[in-house]
Amino acid sequence: MAETAPIDFRTEPSRYRHWKLALENGVAYLTMDVNEDGGLKPGYKLKLNSYDLGVDIELADAVQRLRFEHPEIGAVVIRSQRDRIFCSGANINMLGLSTHDHKVNFCKFTNETRLAIEDASTHSGQTYICSINGIAAGGGYELALACEQILLADDGSSAVSLPELPLLAVLPGTGGLTRLVDKRLVRRDHADFFCTTAEGLRGKRAKEWRLVDRLVPPSKLVDETKKTAEDVAAKSARPKDAKGIALPAVERSIEGDTIRYGHLTVEIDREGRSAKLRVNGPAAAPPADAAAIHAQGAAFWPLALARDLDDAMMHLRLNETEIGTWVLQSQGDATLVEAYDALLAKEASNWLVREIVLYWKRTLKRLDVSSRSLIALVEPGSCFAGTLFELVLAADRSYMLDGVFDGSNLPTATIRLTSMNFGPYPMGNGLTRLATRFLAEPAHVDELKGEIGEALDAEAADEAGLVTFTPDDIDWEDEVRLAVEERAGFSPDGLIGMEANLRFPGPETMETKIFARLSAWQNWIFQRPNATGPEGALKLYGTGKQSKYDRKRA
Amino acid sequence: MAIDYSQLIPNNVDLSSDRRLQRALENWQPRFLDWWKDMGPDGTSAFDVYLRTAISTDANGWANFGYVKMPEYRWGIFLAERDQNRQIAFGDNKGKPAWQDVPGEHRSTLRRLIVTQGDTEPASVEQQRLLGKTAPSLYDLRNLFQINVEEGRHLWAMVYLLHAYFGRDGREEAEAMLERHSGDPDKPRILGAFNEETPDWLSFFMFTFFTDRDGKYQLASLAESGFDPLARSCRFMLTEEAHHMFVGETGVGRIIQRTCELMKEHKTDDVRALGAIDLPTMQKYLNFHFSVSLDLFGQEASTNAANYYTQGVKGRYLETRIGDDHLLVNDTYEIETIEDGRIVKKAVPALQALNERLRQDYIEDCARGVVRWNKAIEKAGINFEMKLPHRAFDRRIGAFAGQRVSPDGKLLSEAEWKANESKWLPTDEDRAYITSLMGPAVTQPGKFAHWIAPPARGINNQPGDFEYVRFN
Structure with a gap:
């Protein structure tokens, strides 16, 4: 702690x-x-x-x-x-x-x-x-x-x-x-x-x-x-006669190294300097329309989960700085997740739905810049469809089980694309995660639209380039353990820098410049004696003493 | 049209051969005169006023007396004589030759200091622009005008520095000083005290005693500056500032004298019934002006003041006479502050406490004046003592801002404060009474308003009935 x-x-x-x-x-x-x-x-x-x-x-x-x-x-x-x-x-x-x-x-x-x-x-x-x-x-x-x-x-x-x-x-x-x-x-x-x-x-x-x-x-x-x-x-085009929805405090309980939210569980492994973030899919079919979404308010599953995930990320960032790897998992019914995505797409012009989708966009961006290694695990019983599949796309690496675990009656793991993967959740660079992933093959992104709604098993997902590795149940445990352990062994600074460089290929935007320059220039300057050394300006500010600069241009 | 600047503007800065300065002043001078007509003493353009004009910095040159129409006053530009060997006396640059030009790295700091100082000079002229209408005598009217023209000259002195050393920025700042106006809600003067009204002559005398004295201490610490033209400018300004405080101290003193005379003559404390100003009311005005002026020194612990010192741009009062290392890096200084609901003394790094140190010098100087007033009261056989309130009393800036503290330095509850406030600070009724005494100006030579005694001596040793102002 x-x-x-x-x-x-x-x-x-x-x-x-x-x-x-x-x-x-x-x-x-x-x-x-x-x-x-x-x-x-x-x-x-x-x-x-x-x-x-x-x-x-x-x-x-x-x-x-x-x-x-x-x-x-x-x-x-x-x-x-x-x-x-x-x-x-x-x-x-x-x-x-x-x-x-x-x-x-x-x-x-x-x-x-x-x-x-x-x-x-x-x-x-x-x-x-x-x-x-x-x-x-x-x-x-x-x-x-x-x-x-x-x-x-x-x-x-x-x-x-x-x-x-x-x-x-x-x-x-x-x-x-x-x-x-x-x-x-x-x-x-x-x-x-x-x-x-x-x-x-x-x-x-x-x-x-x-x-x-x-x-x-x-x-x-x-x-x-x-x-x-x-x-x-x-x-403004906002509806002046509409009523807002209340955002009650996000509920969570912290017991030892387990943090439980309504739709998310975080389990911290201090020795492994990693945390498992397991998101839960919806428990029931989506409501019928925008009015029904409105009636559910903050309890509407996509909104509730986004708030859980957002809070968990901020908590882990600030309060669990040594937990360097976040392992992303999911659990639930992918068909229901897909149905929720369909509802979000159908009601996209509704002000509240628009806010929920924009909020997911920001939450996913927060994940992109959290300075943590991200590893997604696609296992039997997971529900990485559409919006939730963005978590897999956000990860630095993803592992998808090919087949089933011995002795488990869960069906084979699959992933699904929905229309939500093709536009509403751009990254800071202005591109979707799919477009960013396939910079070399823009046409492939279009082809993938043909796969919308298909349950893709490991082989198909691998074929489509949507996951990194697809070990079978014999290799799974070791592969995943090694990936997480190896991550924990590297320099956190080096990893942050490497990951940030690899995550945002493609065009520069104001947003990518802001984060890139912050992490590169500002953090470099913050470490340099001219700012934070005993005679640096930031250190001496307020004392009336004058800073002594190392005049070398680096 | 070619203008003979050495005639129009007495100076010792070689104005006639400085083209840059001439160009700047050609633009600025007409605006200054417009400002004087709009915002200077109201309705006085035709008056002939017996004024002192500085035409050089030597002993004979700085006090030339004669009748002048104020818009024709020869506002000069004077720097105290240059000491070729002067060194910076303090801070990181201690021992280096004083700067004759602005060092680039301190440019914005120096400009800010000069602008802040300069802004106060025209501000007080604006604050006092209506006082002439209720002058208690020609002598006092003349003193008011003398102060006004000299504040105008002090503005010139600062504008000269801006024009001569700060390029385009300096010229813009110089213009801005004529655009801000005391009490203007849209373009107020920089410092709070200079946006307060000076509605009556008691306030005026208190202002010149207390608030102009802040000016003295600010100028004195700028006179220590490593930037030599600023130091020399301020040193010469200090010679004039002394007269302003003389007007304040003797003005208050003459009111006290008159009040004591009436108290004795009529054997009563109730001098209001006799049309004079009672001593408790004067004490209240003193409390008000003292605390407002204390605020002008800024925060007790100040990063800016520390930076100014270390950089060598603003020193302490009489820096060179202080026997320490003039670096202050390892020294501490005791300041008063509030901790756990009590006023306590606390040692802080000396560099950060420079505002407080200057405030302390100021308080001691004020106290000496108050002693002289009390001697007069005592001499008259009256049992009353004027007192400076505690530094924490009624403050708006610094550690004591917004705290309720009695004049003798006790922390009070809001209820205690409310119960006593009217005993310590002028009430609306007090102000209305003082205003009621401010009748039409007394314009007959040698005559004085009922509530004030004549001065002991005339200006430039002129006789009591001298006609200091001719109204034409």
């Missing part, structure tokens, strides 16, 4: 300590008011609306809830409660006190939250608008960059900045550099000046250089923001 109490990602608005959520005229107002003494760990104060993981967990929860619980909300405003301070970014003292893996996990989670914000704007009809009433520094401005519109108070002092390089000798950790040039299309020479100027830019120049969209006199900022957001909300 981790040394301290595990970090719990489950929260809800009545428990927020750092954000206020208010709804009015189709607009949600997410107001940041960070409680200085509300840090997740002791030893630092969250001054000046700076944040730590705890603050971002609340933000992520709010973003998620707004999508499911509030179909009537068409725009979301992010703003600050504080006078003259919007947000000063990630708390530096917290970073200084954190282990490297916590820093990386923190950055990763905040990145996923920012991407979820953009996903909501792009796909859910909930457009994010940022209203900056003061200083938006570092992660504060990066949060703004994740929004579709940025309004800045034009008071001669409100400014946006990315002071990481000049002040801390590190890089903005939540996609700031990428979004500047790739999303807002800021000219690279302007971006260069901006990122080396600790105090950032304000007013006219910030606008002219595309760093913000609009300048508003401070006395009008509240009204202008409201007006802008209400206009955007009015244009």
